[in-house]
Amino acid sequence: MNQDEIQSVKQRFDIIGHSPSLNHAIRVAIQVAPTDLTVLITGESGSGKESFSKIIHNLSSRKHGQFIAINCGAIPEGTIDSELFGHEKGSFTGATDARKGYFEVTNGGTIFLDEIGEMPLGTQARLLRILENGEFIKVGSSKSQKTDVRVVAATNVNLLEAVQKGKFREDLYYRLNTVPLTVPPLRERGTDIDLLFRKFSADFAEKYRVKPIKLTEDARDVLMSYRFPGNIRQLKNIAEQISILEMEREISAETLKGYLPKPSGSMLPALLGDSSGLGDTGMSERDLLYKIFFDLRKDVNDLKQFVMEMVARGGISSETAAAMPSIFANTSIQPYKAHPEDILMKTDKPPVSVATVPENADGDDDIQYDKVLDITHETEEESLLLEQQEKEMILKALKKNHNRRKNAARDLGISERTLYRKIKLFGIEE
Numbered sequence: 001m002n003q004d005e006i007q008s009v010k011q012r013f014d015i016i017g018h019s020p021s022l023n024h025a026i027r028v029a030i031q032v033a034p035t036d037l038t039v040l041i042t043g044e045s046g047s048g049k050e051s052f053s054k055i056i057h058n059l060s061s062r063k064h065g066q067f068i069a070i071n072c073g074a075i076p077e078g079t080i081d082s083e084l085f086g087h088e089k090g091s092f093t094g095a096t097d098a099r100k101g102y103f104e105v106t107n108g109g110t111i112f113l114d115e116i117g118e119m120p121l122g123t124q125a126r127l128l129r130i131l132e133n134g135e136f137i138k139v140g141s142s143k144s145q146k147t148d149v150r151v152v153a154a155t156n157v158n159l160l161e162a163v164q165k166g167k168f169r170e171d172l173y174y175r176l177n178t179v180p181l182t183v184p185p186l187r188e189r190g191t192d193i194d195l196l197f198r199k200f201s202a203d204f205a206e207k208y209r210v211k212p213i214k215l216t217e218d219a220r221d222v223l224m225s226y227r228f229p230g231n232i233r234q235l236k237n238i239a240e241q242i243s244i245l246e247m248e249r250e251i252s253a254e255t256l257k258g259y260l261p262k263p264s265g266s267m268l269p270a271l272l273g274d275s276s277g278l279g280d281t282g283m284s285e286r287d288l289l290y291k292i293f294f295d296l297r298k299d300v301n302d303l304k305q306f307v308m309e310m311v312a313r314g315g316i317s318s319e320t321a322a323a324m325p326s327i328f329a330n331t332s333i334q335p336y337k338a339h340p341e342d343i344l345m346k347t348d349k350p351p352v353s354v355a356t357v358p359e360n361a362d363g364d365d366d367i368q369y370d371k372v373l374d375i376t377h378e379t380e381e382e383s384l385l386l387e388q389q390e391k392e393m394i395l396k397a398l399k400k401n402h403n404r405r406k407n408a409a410r411d412l413g414i415s416e417r418t419l420y421r422k423i424k425l426f427g428i429e430e
Helices: 003-012 020-032 049-058 080-085 121-133 159-164 170-176 192-208 217-225 231-245 253-257 285-312 318-322 376-400 405-412 416-426
Strands: 039-042 067-071 110-114 135-137 144-146 150-155 179-182 353-356 368-374
Touching: 003 020, 020 049, 020 179, 039 049, 049 067, 049 110, 049 150, 080 121, 121 135, 121 150, 121 170, 159 170, 192 217, 192 231, 217 253, 376 405, 376 416, 405 416
Parallel strands: 039 150, 039 179, 067 110, 110 150
Antiparallel strands: 135 144, 353 368
16 A cells, blocks of 8 residues: 555545554555454544544445444433434333434444443443344344444543453453554644644634634744643644634744643643553653652752751751651751851761760760761762662653654653753763
8 A cells, every 4th residue: 555545545534644653544444444344443532533434434335325423422321222223112201203223224334433432331232232243123122133334433441441340341342343443642643733733724714714823933842742632623622712812823832822721630640641551651650650759759868968957057956857757767866066167067068967965965065076977878879879760761761752852851741951961961872
């Protein structure tokens, strides 16, 4: 299959983009279309799964038959069986007439079942019978009917996890997943984001009879770095809002940021995306937990040094510092009597040593400077350990993003400038 065929399909179905993952999904749809195999399309909400179901239908031998798209999550559980399989007159309250279901109406065509993971278990059993035998029974009837319908299903949830939780039938999952097709999220499609935004801007300019909006270079960088949890649907809504509300046609980065929703919820690291549950950062769950642990440990060490400095300078008493067991669990701080200028201090580091006095001391002259608390070696060892862990995570992020510093910095949660400084500091060769 050559690129010309893929490009022809893109033009026919109004698909914008050139990313390899998008092209692969289109290639799979083209190859499976002439068959009658059941296809399971997976992808995040708003990523364009329905477009691929239309490609499969229109390139198949069923293209002259009917195509119906059903959102299983939008139909109430009490009526979904009637909607899909039909019902007989008087089969339930309000059933004043017999009704044909979608599987009867689309005989010879294709039915697209979106959000298949929301389908009730009882309905899943009925669907499995259609997929295996091509038979169904209307609600309130005992007569089996035949139908010849191709099923294309889609979901934005992990169906295997739903199977493990007992929310989805395992036999139905494997029956649906004859040919898996994955639609990539918008954030993984690179420059396709800019192409789609310009396409939407031009469409809305024509619709509302205004001049098309244009992004500055800084605004384009902001757009490309945003994660778009709502995918193409969210990008289209943003383009429409800006086209209508902004008087200036050149959109700056600050203006664009006003239309991009701020991240909500907890500020703790979240594990996102893939089926393994380990996120799309390229780090394992253990790596992330290590990062949290060492960040916390570094904060404690910084606080320890700060308190020791305050003790040395007389800012707080040694008794107060000694009353902090959770911070100084391995540090013995004894009451002392000394003037700040008498404390042994280093010029290049915060104070890390304090003179102690014997328990029977009763004056400044009794201070013994030979008994000195020294935590320098602890701090140096911890610093080296932290630097090693930080370097390893930077190397992982760079490897995962093929040495693209902007993407690696985004995964690490730091700025590109900070990442560049760290690369120089650790002597990392890209």
